[in-house]
Amino acid sequence: MNIVRSTPWDELIRNKSLAVVLGLVSHVLLMQGEPDHQGHIIFSVWMVAFGIATVTEYATDSRVNGIFQALAVSGLTATVYFAALLTSILLYRGLFHRLRKFPGPFLARFSKFYSLSLVLPDCQYYFQVEKLHEKYGDIVRTGPRELSIANADAISLIHGPTSRCTKGSWYDNSKAIEGSSLHTTRDKRDHKERRKIWERAFNAKSLREYEPRLNRHGRALIERLREHAAEPALRISNWINFYSFDIMGDVGFSRSFGMMEKGKEDILIEQLHKSMAPVSLLTHVYWPMSLLMRTVGVEDIMVFMRWTSQVLRERKKTQPKENDVFGWLIDPNDEDIPLHLNADTRLLVVAGSDTTAATLTWLFYELCKNLDVQKRLRKVVDDLAGEKAFLEVEDVANCPHLEGVINEALRLHPAVPSGVQRETPPEGLVLPNHVHIPGNTLVWMPMHTLQRNPAYFPDPLKFMPERWTDEASSTHLLDKRAFMPFITGPYNCIGQKLAMMEMKSVTANLVRAFEMRFADGENGESVEQDTKDVFTLNVGKLDVKLTLRSA
Numbered sequence: 001m002n003i004v005r006s007t008p009w010d011e012l013i014r015n016k017s018l019a020v021v022l023g024l025v026s027h028v029l030l031m032q033g034e035p036d037h038q039g040h041i042i043f044s045v046w047m048v049a050f051g052i053a054t055v056t057e058y059a060t061d062s063r064v065n066g067i068f069q070a071l072a073v074s075g076l077t078a079t080v081y082f083a084a085l086l087t088s089i090l091l092y093r094g095l096f097h098r099l100r101k102f103p104g105p106f107l108a109r110f111s112k113f114y115s116l117s118l119v120l121p122d123c124q125y126y127f128q129v130e131k132l133h134e135k136y137g138d139i140v141r142t143g144p145r146e147l148s149i150a151n152a153d154a155i156s157l158i159h160g161p162t163s164r165c166t167k168g169s170w171y172d173n174s175k176a177i178e179g180s181s182l183h184t185t186r187d188k189r190d191h192k193e194r195r196k197i198w199e200r201a202f203n204a205k206s207l208r209e210y211e212p213r214l215n216r217h218g219r220a221l222i223e224r225l226r227e228h229a230a231e232p233a234l235r236i237s238n239w240i241n242f243y244s245f246d247i248m249g250d251v252g253f254s255r256s257f258g259m260m261e262k263g264k265e266d267i268l269i270e271q272l273h274k275s276m277a278p279v280s281l282l283t284h285v286y287w288p289m290s291l292l293m294r295t296v297g298v299e300d301i302m303v304f305m306r307w308t309s310q311v312l313r314e315r316k317k318t319q320p321k322e323n324d325v326f327g328w329l330i331d332p333n334d335e336d337i338p339l340h341l342n343a344d345t346r347l348l349v350v351a352g353s354d355t356t357a358a359t360l361t362w363l364f365y366e367l368c369k370n371l372d373v374q375k376r377l378r379k380v381v382d383d384l385a386g387e388k389a390f391l392e393v394e395d396v397a398n399c400p401h402l403e404g405v406i407n408e409a410l411r412l413h414p415a416v417p418s419g420v421q422r423e424t425p426p427e428g429l430v431l432p433n434h435v436h437i438p439g440n441t442l443v444w445m446p447m448h449t450l451q452r453n454p455a456y457f458p459d460p461l462k463f464m465p466e467r468w469t470d471e472a473s474s475t476h477l478l479d480k481r482a483f484m485p486f487i488t489g490p491y492n493c494i495g496q497k498l499a500m501m502e503m504k505s506v507t508a509n510l511v512r513a514f515e516m517r518f519a520d521g522e523n524g525e526s527v528e529q530d531t532k533d534v535f536t537l538n539v540g541k542l543d544v545k546l547t548l549r550s551a
């Protein structure tokens with residue numbers, strides 16, 4: 001076959017100056033808007049352009065003999081293009097960026113891959129951030145356009161009710177697949193309207209209606225623990241997990257996962273946890289992940305979505321005897337289940353279960369480590385219980401010492417340890433110490449660091465429930481603002497009261513029924529070392545020995 005060859009096209013493809021200009025123009029274009037989650041589109045455009053250049057070169061350049069030579073020519077031009085693009089990005093981020101005056105690790109200013117290097121291999125980024133704050137101070141540049149701010153004075157500006165900050169692009173991670181949940185929607189108006197509906201499911205009246213379910217599951221847990229109490233090592237972290245998921249299924253859509261009964265993790269929850277694994281990485285580098293989420297990461301989410309659609313469809317057809325959360329969220333007039341309700345179901349199960357389970361596991365770890373604290377708590381609970389063998393949710397509603405124990409677990413081991421992402425408004429923010437945070441900066445307030453700061457909580461590593469009661473608040477609780485395990489402001493945790501009800505009920509009944517210590521061979525090391533931050537905490541295993549109390 002005779003191919004027509006023309007010079008202007010191949011000259012264009014071989015033109016290195018043009019490649020440099022295109023590299024610089026691409027950088028300017030990438031800086032517009034938010035390319036964070038467009039990795040798959042950008043990658044496709046590059047591949048198509050490269051393909052067209054190679055075929056054109058092959059078809060129009062009489063100097064090339066065969067496709068490999070054409071590939072070499074377009075490959076060289078692509079290398080020049082990417083070198084120009086990369087040089088431009090690195091120079092801009094390193095020398096001219098609006099965040100250049102903020103201190104931080106040298107490499108962090110160039111790429112979020114630096115943070116990824118801190119995440120791997122143990123997924124305990126929050127400890128690394130703490131070290132960065134020790135070295136660089138309250139404000140650290142942790143990425144090209146990202147700051148970590150560990151200063152209680154900044155909380156109301158970033159998270160408060162009148163804050164002009166919005167949720168950052170992190171929240172769009174799985175939007176393409178499952179839409180936005182109440183938690184991940186970034187549109188303030190959409191959030192406000194949806195939150196109004198959710199609030200009905202979590203107001204005082206609704207919470208009272210959930211109490212019988214909580215009591216039933218609390219009794220079931222203590223019963224199962226009694227059955228296993230003779231074992232030399234009982235994996236309490238598993239049982240707490242079973243309990244919190246069963247409750248969320250039941251309170252959420254009247255369908256317990258039955259994990260306490262089976263004594264093992266439901267296959268769906270296993271799948272759900274697997275689908276969250278990429279999240280710890282997504283927190284840092286989104287654009288390659290947008291490719292992964294559309295390929296390998298998507299199947300686990302899809303499995304869970306198929307399940308949620310089915311559960312919600314079935315839930316819609318029934319009228320449970322007791323009210324549940326989705327009774328408020330499902331619109332009986334809707335023909336189908338809207339996409340965002342799938343996301344809301346996943347939100348409810350994850351946000352409501354993993355967080356509570358993680359906090360309780362840490363709390364029991366602390367009670368084993370600090371036997372004197374356990375003893376004192378038992379005395380308080382015994383006094384409260386009188387003759388009762390089991391304390392119902394309302395029996396423990398007002399017990400400052402018990403609350404102090406839970407607050408200490410939430411303070412030392414926040415379930416969302418790295419904090420949450422916000423983006424500053426275009427005009428930026430001026431902190432009370434007059435530091436200006438430029439506009440469109442991604443900011444994180446690291447809870448783990450804030451809540452262990454001796455300026456706010458003297459003797460910060462000491463597990464001290466009295467910090468939260470009259471006994472020691474004046475000396476050991478110097479700035480309560482820095483305690484924000486549930487975040488504050490319009491996006492705060494809607495389930496915090498329910499979480500406190502669950503945690504108080506389980507903790508009080510556990511110390512009432514048993515004495516607990518680390519099992520032989522256990523020293524809490526696994527909890528400390530194997531806990532992984534995948535947005536919420538995936539806590540390592542904890543084995544305890546329970547001794548049934550005779551009372």
Ligand code: HEM
Pocket residue numbers: 182183184195347348351352353355356359414415416420421485486487490491492493494495496498499
């Ligand atoms: C110890 C237990 C818990 C902790 C530490 C916790 C923590 C948090 C935090 C820090 C946020 C803010 C997330 C963000 O802005 O990105 C949040 C939001 C949320 N939490 Fe919780 N949570 C807990 C339990 C629960 C429970 C039991 C439920 C449900 C029953 C729940 C439902 C939610 C929901 C729906 C949101 C999104 C609220 C919104 O964006 O308006 N959480 N939680």
